[in-house]
Amino acid sequence: MSFQKFSNSFFHNLFKPTYLKRFFFFVFSDVVIFLLSYILSFSIRFSINELVSQYETFNLFLPIFIFSKIIMLLLFDIYAISWKYFSMNDALKMFCAILFAQIIAYISAYIFFRNHFIIILSRSVFFLDFFISLFFLVSLRSFKRIMILMMNKKSESKEKIIIYGAGDGGEQMLREMLKKESTYDPVAILDDNKNKWSMRIHGIPILGGLQEIKKVMKKSGAKAVLIAIPSINKEKLKEIFKYLEKEEIKDIKILPSVQELLSGKLTLNNVKNIDITDLLGRESINLDKAQIGAYLRNQVILVTGACGSIGSEIFKQVLEYEPQKILALDINETELFYLDNKTPNELKSKVEMVLADVREKERVDEIFRDNNIDIVFHAAALKHVSMCEKFPLEAIKTNIQGTYNLVNASMNKVKRFLFISTDKAVNPSSIMGGTKRIAEFIVTSSGIGKTIFSSVRFGNVLGSRGSVLPIFEEQIKSKKPVTITHPDMKRYFMTTKEAVQLCLETAGGAKGGEVFILDMGEPILIREIAENMIKMYGYKPYKEIKIIFTGKRKGEKIFEELFRAEERVKNTRFEKIFRVIGSNRIEYSLIQGIVNEFLRIENHEKAKDLLQKYISGFKYEE
Structure with a gap:
């Protein structure tokens, strides 16, 4: 190694900040400060002649004044503080340390040097020394922080x-x-x-x-x-x-x-x-976490549609309640991979990813046979109105047959089964809403026996996949016109987190066979959401970013409802959760025949006819 490299390395290590170097620097600095404070305190209080005549006594008290402070600074852990982030709490700790040091110095001086104490030491010396020491201590330690603040102010x-x-x-x-x-x-x-x-x-x-x-x-x-x-x-x-x-x-x-x-x-x-979710979201709810934890803790839980907006949030929140195991079931292999990757390593032993289709009865039965499942959250569904209109047979297979397969596999085996329904199942006007209503029949009609079956309806979830918010956001960022089907279109909204919190409470409070609805607040005009989002991005609605009304789509309603005219709602013991009274049911003995009837359907028209046959209030919107 050359001399130059050696010297560079030596000086780099010498001035490199470490805890030990910082400790010795501040101890040495503090000794100097306390010495200076001691001299200044006596100089202010006494004349030069008095100090000279009492020089030996003056030196006698010096160690007490210095070492009492050093000891208290050590006891209060002052030397462990990073002065780059000096705060009022740190200053308060320093104040207390010096205060206690002065009390100890006063008592020690009185006990050990009583005669000299009475002659030369007055209380004013202690007060002066206290304030001078504290001032210099805080000044020294604030210096680095003050320099940083000054540099920040200069930054353009x-x-x-x-x-x-x-x-x-x-x-x-x-x-x-x-x-x-x-x-x-x-x-x-x-x-x-x-x-x-x-x-x-x-x-x-x-x-x-x-x-x-x-x-x-x-x-x-x-x-x-x-x-x-x-x-x-x-x-x-x-x-x-x-x-x-x-x-x-x-x-x-x-x-x-x-x-x-x-x-x-x-x-x-x-x-x-x-963003718009901050304005549309509502006040936080008071969750009964003890009740939720009581029925989820140490249980084996199956979440279907675990990669969707609702399913993934159920998966995430259930993990917080210490289940024995969670089975995350989804048909989307890529999203299951991502969900697995996002799961914290310390929780992976409690999680099992299940690639499966709820429409395949044998596969569903196999999953239940291989796992002692206690609770099912059924969120798997085809949920987009327009896609269900294009592929009605697929909607029937997933929303009706898939639900029937899960209910059959769960009956008298699992403790609780919660089906995630939708406000579109109320007086349905679309294939999607109709198939979800039939799925409600399947679940609520099964509420007999050891398994507690229940359903919960809610409206649009803010920011979920395929919802208006990400679509509007993409259009605004691209400076394209925002498209809305109808100027009077209104929808209920709630955040994914709130919806799932209420679902967890709902499942724990169900007795069997109920349909629950969540307090969704007031319905909101889709047009107003679009206008606010455009403003948030700094544009003027209708001028800089246009809003185009494209016309109502097949199966779409202007207003959504949470319950039918003949249904009534009743409060539950949970905030923002209501039970629907008077919801139609079908005898469970007839369910299998109805499901088979739907599976024999060959086209869109027959699907509409069959939905109209079994759902009072079904009115298809062209």
Whole structure:
């Protein structure tokens, strides 16, 4: 090795920061600080002549003043703190350490050097030493953080942003943004609490309420706003969004809800652009997790359609309740592969991927024969109205025959069976809705015996595959016209997470043979969703991005319903879950004959006729 390489390596290792080097640096620095503080305290309190005359006594107390502080700093673990991220909590710990050190020094000096203590030491020396020591300690340790903040302020490559919300969420996000690695430059804070106006948080001013947003943005050059209020309710969020939209602010960011953040502290990774699901979603529900855990824990669970939007969320949520085993069944080999890859390694021993088709009776029977299944969540289905219209026989095989196969295999063997139905099964007007209604008959008519069979209906799931949101998003990003079938089209919406949470509660509370519906809130105009999404991407609806009405498709309804006129709904003990009273049933002894009748169908017209025969209220929409 050459001398130059050796010297480079030596100096690199010498100045490379390590815990031990940092420890000795701060201990040495603190000894110097305490010595300086000791001298300054006595110099302020006494004259030069007094200090000279009591020089020996002055030296006598020096070790007590220094070592009491070093010991307390060690006990309070001050030397383990990373001063790059120095905070008020760290300053408070330091305050307590020095305070206790002064108390110990005072008591020690009084006990061991009482005569000298009375002559020269006054309480003012201890107070002066306390504040001077604390000032220098905090200054030294804040220096690195202050330098980082100053460098951040000089950075022009960062995105200027205004934070709305001066609470804990806003403070945490501001702290994260002021770090060197942050890509944001917070220039101002806004909050509607007038008591906070003119205050500063980490040096950033609170300049008023939301009404000041336009003026502050113009003055600061900021283009983005972060709504940093995790506890905000949906109605308030909609109100803020409409105000910002009116002010023509396009870059709006938010934080997830409090419930989504419970698992960890806020970081910049939590920041996301506001999207339509944030405005359409509803308030979080209070889950009876004890009840859900009681029936899922240590059970063998089968989820059909496990790769779909609902099935994959059921799979994900059930894993949280410590089942003995989950069988994830789907016909899509590629998606099963991805689902398996996404499963955490520590949970893979509880998971088995099952490639199978629910339409194949022998395969379904084999799965039940090989596994002691306790609970079935049946989410496998053909769900798209237009595709079921094109391929009605396939819809019958999956939605009717597949359900019948699973019910037969489950009867008197599994404990609970929940069928995922749809609002399109109410007064159905399409092949898809009709086949799901027949599947409801199969399930509810089976609610006799050891197995508890039940069905649950709900509307559109936000962001699910094939739903309007990803379709609209793709059209807007491509600057193509957004297509809607009818201007008055309304639908019920809920998030996938909420839908599945309610499904898990539903299955646990069922007694057998019920049809449940979920509180979907108010139906929403599809046209309004499209308009809001276009605005969120910074375009003007009908001008920069057109909305085209293509005409109602076969089997499509303008409005969806959750129950029929002759049906009634009754509250359950669960929030947002209702039981349908008066739902038609078919004797189970007749079910096999009906299923066979559907399987003999050869064309679309016969499918419509047979659905009309068995479903009162079936009215096919041309």
